[in-house]
Amino acid sequence: MAHLPSELVSHSQKVCSLYKRAIRCIRDWNHKIENYRIQAILMRERFDKNKDIKDMRYATYLLQEGEKELFSNQHYHPMTYPNSASGGAYGRKGETPDCVLDYWHPLEKARYPKYFARREQMKNEYEKWYFETYPDQKKTIKDH
Known part of the structure; x- marks a missing residue:
């Protein structure tokens, strides 16, 4: 969503916004940098x-x-722009699930011994908490 100003917008802010949008419009039409720069200079001259x-x-x-x-x-x-509200990558997050670390090779895990030791401890604590909270789930897991 675009930024919505909560206070009055001054005339100079409106002019700056118009200039910025005009420069972006010039960039949309001129793909060669030389043509774009010439048109941008002419636009700046009009504003000045x-x-x-x-x-x-x-x-x-x-x-x-x-x-x-x-x-x-x-x-x-x-x-x-890709991450703008109308861009193709807006709202995407490349978060990898934690379970991927379980498939690391032991030599890769050996690089971070403290982290993986703590991770195993936390997994065991979570499993213990889970089966204390939901005791009937332990039976269904053993059946499979």
Whole structure:
């Protein structure tokens, strides 16, 4: 989900946001770095040309026109970052289950003797707790 501002957004923040979105739109359309840089420099020049405007009505008008121009020039398939909310890897976590460690070779386990000794102790404690809590489960495990 996008960041939703909880307070009022100033005019300068709106302009910065527009500039950032415009630069990303340019990147979407220009895949060669040379073309992208030229267009980005020209875009920065357009923004710098209007940075000293004191009349807020005219500045707001320019901001609205910029938003309209950006909307009309949007790329049909914009680039997204993999971990952003619209990216392909959003919300993925590559967590390996703990049981994989049981299949390690003894030579691999020998590298971390304290860890695996503590792990075996914790497994035994958990098994003891489990069968004390659920005594009828011990019978079903022995049957299989």
